[in-house]
Each structure stands twice: as C-alpha cells, then as structure tokens.
Amino acid sequence: MIQIHTTCRRRIAAVASLHLLVLPVLSGCGQESVSPVSEVAAADATENKTGESDLAQVYAVLQSKKFVDLTHAFEPGIPHWPGFPDETVKTIYWYDKRPGTLGEGFFAQLYCHVGQWGTHADPPAHFVKGGRTLDQIEVKEMILPLVLFDVHQAVKQNPDYTITLDDVRQWEAKHGPVPKGAFAVMRTDWSKRWPDQSAMHNKDKAGVAHYPGWSLEVLKYLYEDRGITASGHETTDTDPGVATTEDEYSLENYILSQNHYQIELLTNLDQVPEAGALAVVTFPKPKGGSGFPARVFAILP
Structure with missing residues (x-):
C-alpha cells in the first residue's frame, strides 16, 4: 500500500473538498472530472482529523486564487440612463471633534442616487x-x-x-x-x-x-x-x-x-x-x- 505523508494528505483533501463543493456548479464549464485520487482525498477530508471544517479548507484554496x-x-457625473437625475453626495460629519461632545469626530456621508x-x-x-x-x-x-x-x-x-x-x-x-x-x-x-x-x-x-x-x-x-x-x-x-x-x-x-x-x-x-x-x-x-x-x-x- 502506498503511504502518503499526513501533510500531503491534508493538502489533497483541501483541494478535493473544493472540487466537491465547486465542481457541480462548474459542470459544463470545461472542467475535468474528479479523479480517483480526489475521491480518496475527499473521503479523507470528510474524516478530517485536524477538526478543520471543509469550508475552512475551501476558503484557504479560494484565497490562493486571483480575484x-x-x-x-x-x-x-458617471454614465447613466438619461431619464435619471445625477447623484449628490454630502459630507454630514467630519473627523473634527464635535462641539459639546466627548467623542472623537468621524466621517459620514449622505448619498442620494437612483x-x-x-x-x-x-x-x-x-x-x-x-x-x-x-x-x-x-x-x-x-x-x-x-x-x-x-x-x-x-x-x-x-x-x-x-x-x-x-x-x-x-x-x-x-x-x-x-x-x-x-x-x-x-x-x-x-x-x-x-x-x-x-x-x-x-x-x-x-x-x-x-x-x-x-x-x-x-x-x-x-x-x-x-x-x-x-x-x-x-x-x-x-x-x-x-x-x-x-x-x-x-x-x-x-x-x-x-x-x-x-x-x-x-x-x-x-x-x-x-x-x-x-x-x-x-x-x-x-x-x-x-x-x-x-x-x-x-x-x-
């Protein structure tokens, strides 16, 4: 029987979990089918002995991708349908300390747009x-x-x-x-x-x-x-x-x-x-x- 290092098994499991969660969504998008290795790794992921959830593993994989x-x-002033009015923005609070208060100032704006x-x-x-x-x-x-x-x-x-x-x-x-x-x-x-x-x-x-x-x-x-x-x-x-x-x-x-x-x-x-x-x-x-x-x-x- 081939022995797989524990760390490697965890990495494979993480990728496999991503496949199982995302692949059904991407079917028909030119994706490859799940390999036997992925199926074995998926089973290992299900029995994740580290206590880390499958979603946490998927998150780690997604963070390695380009967004x-x-x-x-x-x-x-941006392009919009001619029948709509333009946006207006007003600053109603700034960072300056407000008179009569103990708290520090803050930045807040009022937006008006369709x-x-x-x-x-x-x-x-x-x-x-x-x-x-x-x-x-x-x-x-x-x-x-x-x-x-x-x-x-x-x-x-x-x-x-x-x-x-x-x-x-x-x-x-x-x-x-x-x-x-x-x-x-x-x-x-x-x-x-x-x-x-x-x-x-x-x-x-x-x-x-x-x-x-x-x-x-x-x-x-x-x-x-x-x-x-x-x-x-x-x-x-x-x-x-x-x-x-x-x-x-x-x-x-x-x-x-x-x-x-x-x-x-x-x-x-x-x-x-x-x-x-x-x-x-x-x-x-x-x-x-x-x-x-x-x-x-x-x-x-």
Whole structure:
C-alpha cells in the first residue's frame, strides 16, 4: 500500500473538498472530472482529523486564487440612463471633534442616487409589477459559474452589434454546454469608454445611440434552454442603442419577466476567462428595492 505523508494528505483533501463543493456548479464549464485520487482525498477530508471544517479548507484554496473586481466605482457625473437625475453626495460629519461632545469626530456621508446607479442590479420588479424585489433574491443566486461570451472584436467593427446564437454555439463547441445556474456576461469592451457619458452613449448627429446589446434569440436560449440564473453586460442597457433611442426595452423586459435579475455596467471583463471562473454578485437588501448599486467580482480558476 502506498503511504502518503499526513501533510500531503491534508493538502489533497483541501483541494478535493473544493472540487466537491465547486465542481457541480462548474459542470459544463470545461472542467475535468474528479479523479480517483480526489475521491480518496475527499473521503479523507470528510474524516478530517485536524477538526478543520471543509469550508475552512475551501476558503484557504479560494484565497490562493486571483480575484477580479467587475465593478465601477460610482460618483456624481458617471454614465447613466438619461431619464435619471445625477447623484449628490454630502459630507454630514467630519473627523473634527464635535462641539459639546466627548467623542472623537468621524466621517459620514449622505448619498442620494437612483437604484440603477453605476454597476447595478435590476430585479424583476424593476419592470414587472408584482415581480421579486432585491430583498427577495436568494443569496444562493449570488455565487455562480461565470460564462463569458467574447464579442468585443465584432463590436469593434460594428458598435450596433447584437450577440448571435452562433456566438453562443461557438462558446459551447469549446467549453461544453452553458452550465445551469450560470451568470452569463457579454464582453464588448464598452466599459473602456467609462466614465465618458458621451462615449458610452455614442450618439450620431441625429441623436441615435450606437452601442451593442443582447438579442432575444440568445436570451431565450440561455434562460429557457440552459437555465442560467442571471446575465450582465458593460453597457447602460440590455437592448442595443438603436432600440433604446426609440424607448424600446423589450430585451430587459424579457429577462425580468422571466423572474431573473441582471447586472448592468460591468467592467474588467477582459481580465477573466470565457469559462471556469466563479462570479460573486452582491448588492444591498433594501425592503421592496427596485434596484441598487452592486459589487460583482470573479474568482479565477
């Protein structure tokens, strides 16, 4: 019988635990199947004699990975939907000692902005009366396999480009079926125009906006056939600019009417792989919230 050093067994067990917890989520994302060695190590992890929990081991493994922030910092004047007012920020307390008090001063600000501000989450209720609000989105819907469709070269040639089913089929030919429960994002590199609002909207002399968007055939395939949990993009809207110029938001309405949420104004998608990463999509929990700035990041494989 082959003897394995105790320290080595613990390391193998930690990796195996990560496989068992994460691999089912990443199935279809080009991941390798669990090896017999991993299965043996998993059993060893279950009987962890050090008393360390499997989640603690997974945490240690995750901390060794690269994290990529997919979120813009928000402030007054950033690109936003033209119908929304700008953000205002007021400092209401500073570090100076407050007169008549014994305590030291502190820094506190008052923010005023719409829910759809900066990188933000749109829950179903944003478009659908009676739909789920932000506080009704389960936390299990916030840790997801990340699927990235890279169409930035096509967008470079045509700013009005909308993703096609062929783009998705090409992804699946390389990585396998889009995994159920995924967070599907479209890389266009449009975020490189941030924070220039004029460049983001990209209007011509007639006032028509020209920026890329999703397509109904792709969204229906991803949500109905593949069962993804959410989707996201770098532009201010789900629909392409030529449609939103006409006040047409049928694609965003489709996603939200399916009882799913979306994330708008993502960034740094050029720093994550097409498959194999995890997405952590978080946002505050306002009661009955119609939207709010989000913090989204990727954990690379």
